[in-house]
Amino acid sequence: MRSTAVVLMAYGSPERLEDVPAYYADIRGGRPIRPELLEDLVERYRRLGIESGSPLNAVTEATRSRLHDALGLPVYTGMKHWRPRIADAVGAALARGAETVVGLVLAPHYSRLSIAGYRQQLEGALAERAELVFVESWHDDEGFVDLLAARVRGSRAHVVFTAHSLPARILDEGDPYQQQLLETATLVAERAALTDWSFSYQSESATGEPWLQPDILDHLGDLAERGVDDVLVCPVGFVADHLEIRWDLDTEAMERAAELGMRLARIEMPNAHPELISVLAGLVRRAIPAGVAP
Numbered sequence: 618m619r620s621t622a623v624v625l626m627a628y629g630s631p632e633r634l635e636d637v638p639a640y641y642a643d644i645r646g647g648r649p650i651r652p653e654l655l656e657d658l659v660e661r662y663r664r665l666g667i668e669s670g671s672p673l674n675a676v677t678e679a680t681r682s683r684l685h686d687a688l689g690l691p692v693y694t695g696m697k698h699w700r701p702r703i704a705d706a707v708g709a710a711l712a713r714g715a716e717t718v719v720g721l722v723l724a725p726h727y728s729r730l731s732i733a734g735y736r737q738q739l740e741g742a743l744a745e746r747a748e749l750v751f752v753e754s755w756h757d758d759e760g761f762v763d764l765l766a767a768r769v770r771g772s773r774a775h776v777v778f779t780a781h782s783l784p785a786r787i788l789d790e791g792d793p794y795q796q797q798l799l800e801t802a803t804l805v806a807e808r809a810a811l812t813d814w815s816f817s818y819q820s821e822s823a824t825g826e827p828w829l830q831p832d833i834l835d836h837l838g839d840l841a842e843r844g845v846d847d848v849l850v851c852p853v854g855f856v857a858d859h860l861e862i863r864w865d866l867d868t869e870a871m872e873r874a875a876e877l878g879m880r881l882a883r884i885e886m887p888n889a890h891p892e893l894i895s896v897l898a899g900l901v902r903r904a905i906p907a908g909v910a911p
Contacts, residue, residue, distance in 0.1 A: 629699025673859035707742035728794035766808035780854025782818035
């Protein structure tokens with residue numbers, strides 16, 4: 618029986634305010650950094666109180682620990698843009714004798730601009746020293762759909778499903794990202810028997826090219842014009858609290874809703890809750906090839 622380990626991957630987040638420039642530089646990957654954009658990012662983290670620690674990193678570690686307990690096999694955290702890096706996780710797994718590595722990203726929807734980057738880093742670090750089994754997407758997982766449906770079921774508010782926007786050119790490239798997002802939203806709405814819902818994007822970056830629309834801030838304005846005054850946001854593209862949740866939704870979207878005279882709330886994020894751990898454990902178990910030690 619071949620031994621196996623899991624590399625659980627997330628985007629990563631700076632732990633201290635002084636780490637933000639290095640973190641942003643890593644995201645930019647050598648591309649020029651506009652000073653005003655860096656200043657804006659630093660200010661967002663300052664307003665959110667990063668000195669108390671990054672919620673994403675803490676949530677990811679809690680998820681790793683509980684997934685380890687659920688599976689009974691080694692689980693290592695690998696961050697795409699912070700520490701510990703994906704390569705660090707791979708090194709630790711190989712040092713423990715892993716012959717098969719299951720790669721799992723804490724993001725349910727596949728895009729070549731996101732999930733493919735995690736896989737590239739993972740494959741580069743493994744350098745064919747172990748078999749790689751990679752979970753590319755889990756957007757339609759029954760447990761994941763149930764988890765979200767439970768959080769919106771019975772809502773009297775208009776439910777807005779959201780996800781991180783990406784450059785609109787991915788549509789012409791045949792990328793499945795938007796299709797998978799809409800499939801998740803539809804499945805959740807059907808499971809929760811919702812009749813009043815819509816979809817929008819958030820967290821668009823200033824790259825000078827068109828991004829997927831509509832943006833949540835604009836969408837709230839459209840909803841207000843239609844007479845909607847009570848909104849529940851369900852971020853189907855995210856599973857943990859981090860900047861895109863705390864700032865883009867809890868700060869900017871809340872402020873926009875207040876300007877429009879709307880009530881706005883969002884669902885509790887799955888984070889490291891038992892139902893998400895069960896979903897992740899199921900994904901790993903189904904991915905492990907026959908004859909490999911669980």
